[in-house]
Amino acid sequence: MRQLAEHHRNKLAPAAEAFGWQIELFFKALKQNLKIKTFVGTSANAVRIQIWTALIAILLLKILQFKSTFGWALSNLVALLRWNLFSYRDLWEWINRPFDTPPESPAIQGELFDLDSILP
DSSP states (O other): OHHHHHHHHHHHHHHHHHHHHHHHHHHHHHHHHSOOOSOSOOSHHHHHHHHHHHHHHHHHHHHHHHHOSSOOOHHHHHHHHHHTTTSOOOHHHHHHOTTSOOOOOOOOOOOSSOHHHHOO
16 A cells, blocks of 8 residues: 555656646746735635635736737736726737727717706
């Protein structure tokens, strides 16, 4: 039985080392790209929520990077997304041609209520 356990342990050691390296790369990407210095909460649940949120953010960024024809570096994509966060642009057009001149601003938003019909 001991030999069987050691055989499986030796067989799985390279996979465990590779997985550990992926975890290190994940936390390095979090620190570099998402500017996460410390965890906000310290309870186990708070840390889990923050890790899941970071995983989702990295996944979305990786999807954008993969779908783009521009050839983004992840750090450049994050920086330019931050810079253009509140500008009105079609994401899929921008992701492929980030340095094109943005289109004209959309039409001014209409009024919430038609005051002419309410007031005499």
